[in-house]
Structures are given as C-alpha cells and as structure tokens.
Amino acid sequence: MRLKNRVCLAVSCLLSAAMPAVASEPDDFEDRVRAFLLSNPEIIVEALDVLMQREAQQAVVQTLSNYPELFTDAPSLGLGAEDAPIRVVEFFDYKCVPCKAMHDPLKSLVQKNPNIRIEMRHLPILSPGSERAARFALAVSAVAGKKAYAGVHDDLWAIRGPLNVAAFERIAADHDLDFQAITDMMDSAEISQRISLNRDVAIALEILGTPAFITPKTVNVGQSDVDELAKVWLSQ
Numbered sequence: 041m042r043l044k045n046r047v048c049l050a051v052s053c054l055l056s057a058a059m060p061a062v063a064s065e066p067d068d069f070e071d072r073v074r075a076f077l078l079s080n081p082e083i084i085v086e087a088l089d090v091l092m093q094r095e096a097q098q099a100v101v102q103t104l105s106n107y108p109e110l111f112t113d114a115p116s117l118g119l120g121a122e123d124a125p126i127r128v129v130e131f132f133d134y135k136c137v138p139c140k141a142m143h144d145p146l147k148s149l150v151q152k153n154p155n156i157r158i159e160m161r162h163l164p165i166l167s168p169g170s171e172r173a174a175r176f177a178l179a180v181s182a183v184a185g186k187k188a189y190a191g192v193h194d195d196l197w198a199i200r201g202p203l204n205v206a207a208f209e210r211i212a213a214d215h216d217l218d219f220q221a222i223t224d225m226m227d228s229a230e231i232s233q234r235i236s237l238n239r240d241v242a243i244a245l246e247i248l249g250t251p252a253f254i255t256p257k258t259v260n261v262g263q264s265d266v267d268e269l270a271k272v273w274l275s276q
Contacts, residue, residue: 047229052200100245100257103245104241106244107240109237116159119149119158119160120154121154121157126156130159131247131250131251131253131254133165138250139246142264144184146158149266155274161238162177162234163238163250164235166250171235172203172205172208172226173203176226178235179231180217180222195215208222214231
C-alpha cells in the first residue's frame with residue numbers, strides 16, 4: 041500500500057507539472073497522459089527516484105537545522121580559507137584509511153576553489169585509540185592553541201602503529217608541549233561535549249563510517265571522487 045501511495049504521488053507530481061498546458065488541451069488530455077504513462081512505466085520509476093531524492097534532501101536539511109553550530113562554530117582545523125563562503129564539515133577518524141587517501145586531493149581542491157573551506161571534525165568510531173587520539177588533539181587545541189593543534193594533527197595523521205599514551209607523549213615532546221596539562225584536559229567536559237555533538241549528528245544522519253562530508257543540504261559518506269563532490273558543493 042505504501043508503494044502504491046508513492047506511485048500515486050509521483051503520478052500526481054507529473055500531472056501537476058503538466059497542468060499549465062492543460063487549459064489549452066482537449067478534454068481527453070488526462071486520459072492521454074494516463075495512457076502514455078501506462079505505455080511508458082519507466083517514467084513513473086524516474087519520478088519516484090526524483091521524489092525520493094527530494095524527500096531525502098528535505099530530511100537532511102531538517103535534521104541539520106537542529107545542529108546550527110556545526111556550520112557556525114569558529115574554524116579550528118581544516119583545509120582552505122577560514123572565511124570561505126562554502127563550509128563543508130568532514131567527519132574523520134585517525135584510523136580511517138580512506139580519510140587519509142582523500143586528504144591530499146582535498147588539499148588540491150581547496151587550492152583550486154578558494155570559495156570552499158573543509159572544516160575537519162572528529163568522529164572517532166573505529167577503535168578505542170581513535171577516541172583517545174581525538175581527545176589528545178582537542179586537548180592540545182585547548183591548552184596550546186590552533187597552531188599546535190594543526191602540527192599535532194599532522195603527526196597523529198601519520199602514525200601507522202597504535203594510538204596510545206606513548207605516541208601522544210612523544211608527539212607532545214616533539215612540539216615542546218606540556219603533556220601533563222594536555223592529559224588533564226583530555227577528559228574534560230568541554231572535549232566530551234564536542235565529541236558527543238559530532239556523534240549525535242552522525243547518529244541523526246545515519247552516518248556509519250568515515251569520511252563523511254556534510255553541508256547544510258547534503259551528506260556524502262565514504263571515499264568519493266573529489267571533483268564530483270566539488271560540483272555538488274559549488275552548486276549549493
């Protein structure tokens with residue numbers, strides 16, 4: 041019954057689109073449209089696809105309206121000019137191989153398209169170490185500022201082995217940072233709130249992996265063609 045209702049809705053949309061021409065058409069116009077649709081049912085399938093895409097986009101927009109801070113928070117870590125008019129939020133995990141594979145192409149993308157800013161947000165879901173690394177990076181930002189955060193992020197990004205205390209202590213030493221102060225900050229309410237917000241958004245949008253790229257109107261999950269993503273972002 042649900043499918044039948046959706047088909048009826050799709051047909052109704054098709055008829056509505058044709059209504060401006062109805063006044064000048066013969067009285068049997070709707071009968072002829074019906075006969076045409078029965079002879080070409082693939083058009084109804086296409087209309088259903090368009091309808092589903094439209095509904096999905098509306099659902100994304102509605103869901104994201106509950107999290108305005110995702111796009112209004114001050115920039116902290118990302119690619120491209122901080123004042124670029126198009127902000128894309130990338131959810132990433134330090135253990136995410138596709139995230140790392142897309143990183144250099146995304147760097148090139150924002151260099152070619154200065155209107156795009158990709159703001160990177162932690163979504164640690166792949167391992168317990170992922171969350172500890174996210175907390176460590178965010179603690180560095182809170183204790184030592186954005187420049188130190190960017191440097192520590194690059195070092196965490198490059199780690200191939202375990203994301204553990206020994207690795208964090210080594211990175212802190214390399215950047216001449218106060219490791220004890222960072223450790224004390226890692227489990228703070230501020231950092232827990234940031235990670236929880238990102239997870240809440242992911243759950244609401246049914247995001248099950250990384251990377252995930254989010255704009256106020258679209259969600260793209262998984263390794264994707266960067267140029268195709270750019271077309272979507274620039275069209276908004």
